[in-house]
């Protein structure tokens with residue numbers, strides 16, 4: 092199966108401001124009335140406040156529901172297991188466990204698969220794409236939000252090797268997109284309170300705040316949230332936006348803290364800043380000679396992360412090929428949930444590692460073959476929510492762990508995490524990666540203790556578990572700055588920041604050496620999304636605009652016949668059309684045939700502006716024809732009201748009479764009169780920078796006389812990808828498929 096294509100089904104978002112006549116008119120009116128401008132600024136803060144609060148409340152709902160359900164489940168299973176005859180393998184609890192998990196996962200998977208497929212996975216790849224400028228269908232819809240939030244509760248309680256942190260980031264993004272528009276397409280309600288925010292650009296800024304709030308809610312890491320939005324999304328960034336995003340993250344952390352402190356009966360004691368709680372680490376010290384050890388652990392994490400990503404890529408390709416029916420997706424999820432608990436249950440009974448109960452409460456532990464005063468260490472790892480497992484790995488006494496238990500758990504969990512990510516359920520991979528890494532860190536501690544029994548005072552299981560977790564996560568997701576800050580904020584330990592940073596940097600370098608993509612980038616590539624990475628491909632300076640542009644161009648004249656506009660919209664799928672002067676050039680009048688009436692040089696008239704498909708649709712829908720002279724009827728608001736979904740042209744043509752088809756439309760007041768354009772001699776490198784930095788959707792290519800010679804879109808740029816083969820660098824051009 093080839094991954095060398097981009098899907099045509101993804102449209103682009105338009106982050107370029109269309110400064111047309113109506114927009115400027117509105118701006119001038121606002122200048123005269125300062126209150127409007129002040130109100131807009133004030134509303135922005137209010138919207139941000141609500142995004143922060145609602146994201147926190149969603150996170151609380153998820154954490155409380157998971158907590159309650161998981162606690163019922165585990166107590167029920169523990170009772171059943173502790174009732175078993177201690178001397179033999181007991182099947183009844185296994186069947187209960189399989190039944191409960193399969194039911195929960197089936198519900199979560201059915202929701203996602205049949206109702207909102209875009210809610211599958213962690214959601215971080217699609218949020219990244221949205222911020223990058225790709226319109227992923229239904230990514231910020233209400234049903235996606237419900238499937239994501241409710242689905243993740245079922246996946247986590249259903250015992251899959253997943254976490255709820257990634258989905259939280261997607262939930263924050265959906266909340267932001269919904270709240271900022273003041274309307275709901277699902278409920279067909281528009282409050283018209285926030286009309287000024289109805290465009291891709293404003294919405295994107297709110298979505299980045301929502302994603303940051305999601306990180307803050309997930310990890311109790313408000314600064315990490317801001318940096319996450321910056322690292323993953325931003326081609327756009329300014330001081331005011333940073334400040335608002337930070338405010339949003341802080342509000343989320345604060346609200347979550349208050350609600351969870353009430354839930355945990357410690358009202359006012361604000362020690363629950365996020366969904367995940369790594370527990371108190373206290374003062375972890377390190378000496379300078381330990382730095383190479385952290386770098387070494389980082390390298391191991393990088394290798395394991397690369398292995399994880401590589402296996403997951405292959406599994407995902409198999410999935411795309413063979414598991415593409417809805418029922419089979421649900422069946423796979425249910426199978427994995429049954430498999431996971433069967434493995435866990437078998438290991439609990441087969442592994443004879445027992446530990447004294449001592450400080451642990453009796454109803455938290457399972458004997459499973461151990462003596463009355465002991466509990467099974469394996470059950471301590473498996474029979475808990477993933478968040479509880481990670482906390483146990485970080486904080487339990489060093490003498491609780493034996494290398495055999497840890498090694499078995501490490502191998503099993505690594506493969507389960509690798510297999511589970513990508514199935515059709517709402518699931519995150521931060522926690523599974525942290526669990527695998529922390530187990531690896533504990534193993535490394537045992538190794539150090541074993542090989543250097545007298546000279547290992549500096550070694551500390553908790554410290555190595557933390558570094559191992561960071562290394563593994565870094566190798567899988569390849570984030571550096573935001574992940575470092577998230578880890579520091581989550582552990583509440585600034586002293587240990589440099590070791591975490593070094594570990595993450597090394598794990599990214601080593602991981603990148605083996606395969607250049609994070610797990611999120613892999614899934615973006617699998618979905619064939621036209622994503623623009625940070626840097627242009629290395630060899631792009633050698634490619635010219637004239638080589639990548641599309642020509643012939645479908646262009647429209649400044650004053651165009653209604654009939655031709657309809658034909659162009661019917662026959663072409665493009666979303667943007669250059670507007671050109673008409674005097675010099677005569678387009679073939681029939682249909683949407685676009686050949687210029689002369690042969691050479693191939694240009695399509697002097698460039699005047701750019702008009703988008705939806706703008707033409709609104710003009711036709713409102714019947715703004717020269718002959719009606721009703722241009723005064725429309726305002727900038729007319730275009731915003733229709734945002735973000737416009738009827739297809741097929742629905743509009745029935746409204747237009749034969750006589751009206753002979754009318755004409757003046758496109759000049761509506762088109763963007765100053766869109767970005769580039770000379771045909773510009774390099775792909777320069778064009779890439781322009782698209783990436785400004786979030787462009789279309790770029791018109793002109794010749795030396797400002798005449799249109801071609802057009803380049805995001806997809807044209809995304810098609811160029813750097814490729815390495817036998818030590819040689821290639822610029823690979825991907826196909827665009829339907």
Ligand code: ATP
Nearest residue numbers: 102103641643644645665666667668802803804806
């Ligand atoms: P998007 O789908 O990203 O919102 P779009 O539909 O306008 O934008 P693409 O789908 O990216 O454009 O375009 C597909 C191909 O058609 C690209 O190769 C692009 O260069 C070409 N193309 C786009 N607009 C025009 C046009 N007006 N005339 C001729 N070719 C075009």
